[in-house]
Amino acid sequence: MSHLKKIQDRTPVESLSPQDKKEIKSLFDSLPLPSSDLATSYAVPGSAKTGYSPTFRNSYVKNGSLIETLHPSLRTLHELFNNSVQLYGERDCLGSRLYDHDVKDGYDDYFTFENYRTIHKRKSDLGAGIIHSVLDNEYRIDPKDGGFDLADYNTNNFIVSLYGRNRAEWVLSDLACQTYSLPDTALYDTLGPTTSAYILELTKSPVVICCAEKIEKLIELKANNPESLKHFITIISMDNLDFQDFSINDLIKRANSVQIKLLDLGQTEELGKASPVAEIPPLPSTIYTISFTSGTTGVPKGVVLTHKIATAAATFALSHIGLPDTGRTLSILPLAHIFERQVSNLALVAGVALTFPHLPGPEHIVPNLRISKPCALTAVPRLYNKFESAIKSSLLSGPETITQKLVSAIINQNIRTQSAKDGNKGNNFISRQLVTKKIRASLGLDNCQFLVTGSAPIDPETMKFLKGSLGVGFMQGYGLTECYAGICISSAYLKENGSCGAIGISAEMRLRDVPEMNYFSGKPLADGSYHGELQLRGPQVFSYYYKRPDETEKAFDKDGWFCTGDIARIDKNGKLYIIDRVKNFFKLSQGEYVTPEKIENIYLSSSPLISQVFVHGDSLHSFLVAVVGVDETFFNNLKSVDPSIVKNYELKSTEDTIEKCNANKDLKRSLLFLFNKSVEHAGLLGFEKIHNFHLAFEPLKIEDDTLTPTLKLRRVQAKHKFDTELANLYNEKSLLRETKM
Template sequence: MSPTPTAVTPQAKSLIDNRPDSVAQLFLARVAETPDRVAYRYPVPVDEHAADGAPGAEQWRTMTWGQAAEQVTTIAGGLMALGIRPEERVAISCSTRIEWILADLGVMCAGAAVTAVYPSTNADETAYILADSGSRAVIAEDGVQLAKILGVSGQLPELKYVVTVDGSRPEASQPAPEGVEVLTLAELEERGAAHLKEHPDAVRATVAAIQREQLATLIYTSGTTGRPKGVRLVHDCWSYQAAAQSCTGLLTADDVQYLWLPLSHVFGKTLTSGHIQLGSVTAVDGRVDRIIHNLPVVRPTYMASAPRVFEKVYNGIAGRARAEGGAKYKIFLWAAKVARDYARTGQESLTATGTRSVPFGLRVQHAVADKLVYAKIREAFGGRMRACVSGSAALAPEIGYFFSGAGVHILEGYGLTESSAGSTVNPGEDYRIGTVGTPLPGTEVRIAEDGEVLLRGPGVMRGYHNQPEKTAEVLESDGWFHTGDIGEIDKDGFVKITDRKKDMFKTSGGKYVAPSEVEGKFKAVCPFVSNILVIGNGRNYCTALITLDEPVIMQWAGAHGMGGRSYAEVCSSPQVHELIDGFVQRLNGDLQRWQTVKKFTVLPRDLDIEHGELTPSLKVKRPVVERENADAIARMYEGANEA
């Protein structure tokens, strides 16, 4: 199939064609243009001895572009003083916080390249990433990360420096080995200030000399089998992302973005580029357990997220309504149906006629439901949310329709680490639930003969680090990248991802099943589910492993005579099996015969990053989960004819 036709306005074409060679150059230009404008907001603990403080309290501070530039340039100068040269790697092992962004910009302004390391990565894989990348320095968040790095430093001949964000020093029991210096971020900045005093134009000259094809970032894909691959993203990848994002019209300079996504992940990282292009405000706090608390405080107008967050919010809303029972629960169920009908009807009319049209009766019901239910939902998001972008996995359409009808507009997008995240996104008011939108200006999408989605554009990686044979497997000589996803493109250029090529399976009866389609449908009908994996490759029927949202199911358990039982005990109880079975039967009623789930197992704990079952962007690692639960899977097929 030929590439999607991408309508690019003259303004967008000009912006993309004339983009700077690097985000470092874009950053210095932004600082020069709006030095006193607020760039970032971030939380800090309140001194418990202060008159207005209390233990555990925190407040949000602001940082202007000019203030950010002071720290970025001294970090860059400090790296230069350490002898870090252009394209040499500096790793960052840190959670999402303001220092991650400043360090990333500092590395880029020194002409060097960032190796992104998730702080949750275990010692063995951290050692592999640092060694494979040849990282000469690591910026580590705290004592935990410092200890992990020092513990594997003997395997890292290139490592010379470890810089701690929180000021941690090596423990007496684990001193830094000979040849490795540990210093704090404050000390690095002091060295940078001294270096820039002697060489005042060093940073500006280095930034001006950056070429588009210089390595900017190495992000290692979360491998489910074998070692992760280092994706080589050059400065032009991020400069293109900045320009392309600003062409979508989704954001303006007056927006407030809430950024919690892991910055070691490409989805989080790319958001920082678009923010610099626009000069808007970003509120930064990577603590996932603070999202619900922070939203009314930050009052963002924009947020990007993985689908799991929206699913949890929906489950929480439904769970609270169920707990209140009686008329309130009936009102919620009615309002949820009205929201979906309103959003679906509007989208269908848009697709057919080009304008949204909803019947008068449904509009009246929607107005009543808005006062009773939807306004409270929008307030929980801070009351000003214009749009959310969902990516990294598929959002169940029924969840999307619910929030759309409630006035929280979730725009699905699509991209991979190998495409520096942004490849397609739904356009603002014309978004279509169930699709990942249209290509960003400058990006091409086409569907191969076997249904695989192919991408081409400036955001596509330049290859896998030290793995030319792996690069050749996915990157064609003319620039087309094989994503490994199966999809389709409609007549209006909207892209729909149907499944991962490697995840689709064929039953022993010869029928193909796209597991993510079935899993998405189940998440829409079951408000208790956290994760679900549909299994059936080579089998004569499908089964599922299911985990439950702990707060929601424990609330239900307390109301059904199981108060005091543990989460594991609740999940293994006959009552919960019967509850979930009811939702499985509802699911099966909407499936083809060969897709139906014949048996399921509710696992005694949820999937998590710590056990290696989820990536930091909350994607399920299917091979890991299936391997860990092989016995449970085998039991679901006992006595079945597998021929």
């Protein structure tokens, strides 16, 4: 696109001429980039080396450099948000469901918003207040001992920690940090108190902005670690505190006893308003955030992400996805995770309103979707698997009716006619009125234009089914914390589901050999595809882990390529497919290699009975076992799928079924037959099927560390938790071989 300019002398957005502002408005209105080249990558001539595939770049940049910004005056997130204020100042920005004593459920059944101009003013006041809350604090550490003072904070910025569930105040605090070049980081409950202390000590963060319910935990954390957390001197509550309340005064005294000053957000904003501090806008090289990876093993590593990296990520997303129509989006993935940070940043860049669930927990997602009615939804495969299961369950419930047959026929027709060129050709007027409109409304997706999935591979059949039943586009992206989340994304109506699309315009990729897994990337296969470990490089890729030179050295090769640890396939059109993790494979005793994540996704998307699954195998055994999780819909679904099992075993409820299944081999065998019958379409080989299982009610949880905050399975932790159950399953032997299923 001709007006994607190279970096040159820039002018702040607020000071641009009317003509320049008009140019930027025209640029944003023209997104996504109107080029079919975006959908493919090309192999850079002469780039292949022994043990590596060629380097692939997006076809859009075939005759130029990688693109890291949309306009010379939009080089940082701070500048991008200020641009949104210029373009969309009166639009809704952040919305919350407010607490109301007079409402039955305690919260309004609508969102209350503040517009972009209001948030712009509040973030400046809050940022100044944060600075005063630390630098004017009586517990401040002397600069000679590693503390901070106003004279040097622009070159020696302290790090702000954010701690709490998704809410408007979280994003407001993040914007405030951007305004004053203050890096921030996030604490996770799911990482545990040890890790929170580790992050606070490592970063020497003097201030934590948190939900009120976290205050006592933080005071206790400081009390237990007085020396290592001596820099931690300020807590700012996102909730307004009633300082006339005795319990709050007691809390203040307890905080003071461990040398912590306790404020709330309102006080902090008033502090900044009364004593303004000149804004210090970040440079592209300024650290925006340090995102500690939840990881599936080991101690979290802090990924250092600059404004340049974050802006390159926004440039990629806007160029490939574009701007949805004016509307809202619901922030449901943890803001502490980089995926949701990218999504929320993108919404603010695009002038979309961010809304937030009134309470945490997956049970509150759909009720809030029904109120927010977002213009797009970004989530992880496990949520989409639940959507698929819920829709299929509603079609299975009770005796089959003419309406159910008609709905199923229309969905199947939509699936068959999915087309990259024409979208859902089967989604005609009858389909919209009888099927997709009602299903979308049941999930709160009335206004949804497209779905986006990432964080883990999703079964292509799930994408097909949801596109057919909801009548929307569905994009699958790929990314990591180390590249500020998404770095490539598929087309919304791609008929061939499973691809993550071409590499974006702000990075390049290649594959390396992984001989131990029998992947050799140096030569294309007969179909023109390459296989190997994915490596990334470019302006969207990070440079180092915070204070971890050892891990940084391991993450990059000598040519500066970041080694992702993901096994990928690049097809003849340069589209990326994620196959598995380098570490997530194992060999069975007969020598067969198994990739468990692929198998888990197939079972999750195929069986309406299964809500969670953890597949396990090792070189001492020749078959796979699993921990299978079910939810509250399991018993009713079972009655619909096979009522004879319920009758024969006199089952009364989900809990009763779980108890009897784990004690009765015949019942377990009958259920296993249903599970494996549902995956017949996937063509799994005999050794890839589950041969025995332990049944439990939602056994994998964020709270017990078997799931990451974005619901990825932590295999090492899951293996440890279910060690006894897995051993019992192996001792019980294969149930398939006994019956030759």
